[in-house]
Amino acid sequence: MSKPQSILIVDDTAENLTVLRDILAHEGYRVRPVLQGALALKSAAADPPDLILLDIMMPGMDGYETCERLKADEKTRDIPVLFISALDGTESKVHGFEVGALDYIIKPFRAGEVLARVRTHLALQEARQRLVAQNVELRQAASLREDVDRMLRHDLRGSLAGVIGFSELIIDELGPENESAEHARVIAGAGYAMLSMIHSSFDLMKMERGVYEAKAEIFDLVEVVRQVVSEHGLTAEQKSLRFRYTFAETSDEDALVRGERLLCHSLFHNLVKNAIEASPPGRSVEFRFGLKGECTEISIRNAGVVPEGIRGRFFDKFVTEGKTDGTGFGTYSARLMAETQQGSVRLDCSELGHTTIFVALPHPTPAESAQFRTARSQAQSDHVRRFSSIELPAADVLIADDDPASRAYLKRILPTPPLRLSFATNGNEALARLCENSLAVAFIDLEMPGMNGVELVQAFRAWQRARAPGTASRPPTPVLIGISGHHDPVTRERCREAGFDRLLTKPVAKRKLYDELKQALSPGSAVVHLDPAIRDLIPDFVASQNALLKELEGFVAMSDGGRLRSLAHRLQGSFAMYGFETASRLSTAIEAAGKSEDFRRARILIDDLRAHLRRLEIRFA
Amino acid sequence: MPAPKRILIIDDDPSITKLLKIKLEARGGIVTAETTVPYQAAALAKEFLPDLIVCDIDLGETDGGEVAQKISADSRTGSIPIIFLSSMITPDDMSQRSGGRRLISKKLPFAEIIELIIQEIPA
Numbered sequence: 001m002s003k004p005q006s007i008l009i010v011d012d013t014a015e016n017l018t019v020l021r022d023i024l025a026h027e028g029y030r031v032r033p034v035l036q037g038a039l040a041l042k043s044a045a046a047d048p049p050d051l052i053l054l055d056i057m058m059p060g061m062d063g064y065e066t067c068e069r070l071k072a073d074e075k076t077r078d079i080p081v082l083f084i085s086a087l088d089g090t091e092s093k094v095h096g097f098e099v100g101a102l103d104y105i106i107k108p109f110r111a112g113e114v115l116a117r118v119r120t121h122l123a124l125q126e127a128r129q130r131l132v133a134q135n136v137e138l139r140q141a142a143s144l145r146e147d148v149d150r151m152l153r154h155d156l157r158g159s160l161a162g163v164i165g166f167s168e169l170i171i172d173e174l175g176p177e178n179e180s181a182e183h184a185r186v187i188a189g190a191g192y193a194m195l196s197m198i199h200s201s202f203d204l205m206k207m208e209r210g211v212y213e214a215k216a217e218i219f220d221l222v223e224v225v226r227q228v229v230s231e232h233g234l235t236a237e238q239k240s241l242r243f244r245y246t247f248a249e250t251s252d253e254d255a256l257v258r259g260e261r262l263l264c265h266s267l268f269h270n271l272v273k274n275a276i277e278a279s280p281p282g283r284s285v286e287f288r289f290g291l292k293g294e295c296t297e298i299s300i301r302n303a304g305v306v307p308e309g310i311r312g313r314f315f316d317k318f319v320t321e322g323k324t325d326g327t328g329f330g331t332y333s334a335r336l337m338a339e340t341q342q343g344s345v346r347l348d349c350s351e352l353g354h355t356t357i358f359v360a361l362p363h364p365t366p367a368e369s370a371q372f373r374t375a376r377s378q379a380q381s382d383h384v385r386r387f388s389s390i391e392l393p394a395a396d397v398l399i400a401d402d403d404p405a406s407r408a409y410l411k412r413i414l415p416t417p418p419l420r421l422s423f424a425t426n427g428n429e430a431l432a433r434l435c436e437n438s439l440a441v442a443f444i445d446l447e448m449p450g451m452n453g454v455e456l457v458q459a460f461r462a463w464q465r466a467r468a469p470g471t472a473s474r475p476p477t478p479v480l481i482g483i484s485g486h487h488d489p490v491t492r493e494r495c496r497e498a499g500f501d502r503l504l505t506k507p508v509a510k511r512k513l514y515d516e517l518k519q520a521l522s523p524g525s526a527v528v529h530l531d532p533a534i535r536d537l538i539p540d541f542v543a544s545q546n547a548l549l550k551e552l553e554g555f556v557a558m559s560d561g562g563r564l565r566s567l568a569h570r571l572q573g574s575f576a577m578y579g580f581e582t583a584s585r586l587s588t589a590i591e592a593a594g595k596s597e598d599f600r601r602a603r604i605l606i607d608d609l610r611a612h613l614r615r616l617e618i619r620f621a
Numbered sequence: 622m623p624a625p626k627r628i629l630i631i632d633d634d635p636s637i638t639k640l641l642k643i644k645l646e647a648r649g650g651i652v653t654a655e656t657t658v659p660y661q662a663a664a665l666a667k668e669f670l671p672d673l674i675v676c677d678i679d680l681g682e683t684d685g686g687e688v689a690q691k692i693s694a695d696s697r698t699g700s701i702p703i704i705f706l707s708s709m710i711t712p713d714d715m716s717q718r719s720g721g722r723r724l725i726s727k728k729l730p731f732a733e734i735i736e737l738i739i740q741e742i743p744a
Binding site: 531533534537540541544545566569570572573574576577578579 | 635639644731734
């Protein structure tokens with residue numbers, strides 16, 4: 001047996017102590033008898049026993065007080081205390097339990113009862129301690145697993161960004177008709193499929209618990225579905241399947257939704273895979289896009305039949321039939337992903353010999369749709385021009401990323417000249433380059449080993465402040481653009497606080513990168529010329545406007561469109577009168593967002609306005 | 622040297638009152654008083670006895686029309702001309718008058734706003 005358990009007995013009567021000690025020692029316990037409450041406290045604190053037997057009526061400190069003090073001391077609070085007393089009234093017992101005792105033995109006691117109770121409470125105490133220890137272990141294991149998950153997810157995402165980005169670049173360069181471009185498309189497709197797996201393996205648990213935060217963006221589902229279909233090209237070819245797209249009630253031949261693009265990619269990846277597998281050879285799989293109430297609805301129809309037995313449970317977990325490699329996870333996760341985006345899925349088997357799955361996802365407001373379509377046609381016409389011919393000014397650009405694939409990707413797609421690129425593989429190198437003060441733009445990976453992106457930018461901003469104390473706004477360059485595998489609000493807020501100007505999420509689309517660069521490098525956009533007569537007013541003015549921006553954010557958080565609008569109106573007026581034209585324009589846009597109660601847009605605009613003010617260089621002329 | 626012209630500025634946005642004060646006084650021969658608290662405006666007008674009052678329309682808890690009425694109703698300040706300067710006024714609105722009062726849009730270039738105010742100072 002291991003070390004004998006120790007019991008502290010406290011009683012002012014020496015005879016009682018002797019009797020108790022004999023009973024307990026006979027059973028192999030290590031017994032420490034004490035005659036006073038105060039001594040018991042000292043003894044317990046010096047060498048905590050496994051259990052305490054405590055008399056109540058003692059001169060000086062009585063048993064109740066002794067117990068209270070034991071419970072108040074961190075070192076002794078967890079030791080089980082059993083009262084042993086001649087007081088057998090209910091009140092005495094209740095009070096005993098109130099001050100923290102676990103049990104109450106009445107004098108005169110019988111040896112068997114004392115031993116039985118002591119044994120029980122020692123066993124309980126042991127079990128409790130085991131549970132606590134296990135809990136700690138479990139928590140450590142869980143946190144370790146989450147760390148590994150996060151790293152794996154980030155690293156995978158980073159590498160996949162390279163795979164997808166380079167493949168798309170090859171497709172771009174070769175042109176869509178080229179055979180090698182077709183191969184590159186397969187590679188890109190595999191990359192997207194792996195992204196889907198990351199989603200299903202890591203994010204699904206979050207979705208199940210309802211804590212996954214979907215990134216809301218406006219995009220065209222048709223593009224997503226076409227991409228997914230191209231990923232299944234080989235299987236479809238083997239089965240001689242055809243794909244048909246039809247559109248209802250919309251002449252735009254698109255299906256705009258508000259959701260998370262990559263999540264939709266995974267969602268349709270699963271459903272299209274099922275449809276292809278279920279479809280008999282030589283038939284067609286049809287996609288029909290339309291509107292239904294507040295939602296954009298897409299149906300996937302194939303000539304397969306879902307066995308009657310599983311129709312009612314089609315979207316439940318682990319339901320599968322007739323497939324040897326099925327996990328029963330695909331349709332379940334599709335449903336979960338749809339619901340995470342405020343959408344839904346349903347199965348329709350009413351048509352003989354066919355199966356149709358309907359997916360509904362929220363569609364954007366008419367204004368958002370119009371804006372999206374305008375931006376798209378603009379981007380398409382931009383795309384016609386080759387990237388190298390896009391007009392960018394000569395500028396020094398730093399790329400700070402520890403992942404060679406990410407660096408290579410940026411190096412490949414950023415045109416040199418006119419840009420001059422330099423690279424850093426860790427935070428310290430990057431900081432040194434930033435402090436040389438010749439950079440126009442820096443792309444900074446958030447998750448570098450050692451000094452990470454956030455710490456780097458904090459350090460650099462501190463350096464800037466130390467060099468130019470008392471300036472109202474910080475210098476417009478370099479523009480600091482963060483690149484991260486995460487897009488959650490916490491990350492965004494951390495970046496903003498650290499002093500990033502912008503944050504991009506991996507994988508970064510080429511077009512997005514160009515837009516950012518163009519905006520960051522467009523001359524004059526971050527310089528404002530003001531009347532020298534009002535020079536003294538400016539520091540106060542900028543500070544008070546920033547305070548008002550904080551208020552604006554509050555109104556967004558409260559979804560208070562009325563006050564948002566009226567405060568934005570005021571900002572618009574004062575910015576205009578002081579000569580801050582861009583800021584005034586942005587305020588007008590915030591006012592409009594307040595009017596239409598579009599708080600998401602308002603938040604984005606407020607962020608833009610803040611970033612603009614931060615970057616702004618004020619000149620007096 | 623003639624006595625300086627006195628202008629009272631009423632706007633609930635302190636950044637605007639400060640800006641107008643600096644730019645108007647920079648012209649020389651002008652002193653201004655300003656308040657961002659609308660219900661103090663009438664009392665301040667009686668005390669300061671300006672030659673011209675520039676008043677915003679959207680004053681938060683009240684509107685410029687009410688403030689102007691109160692000032693005009695008092696025999697000591699009733700004859701002082703009042704201009705409304707507001708971003709609720711569009712440049713197109715400026716040809717009109719409100720209760721006989723001149724309207725100026727805050728959306729005009731700032732230098733123009735100052736010119737228009739100066740023009741309204743009685744000789």
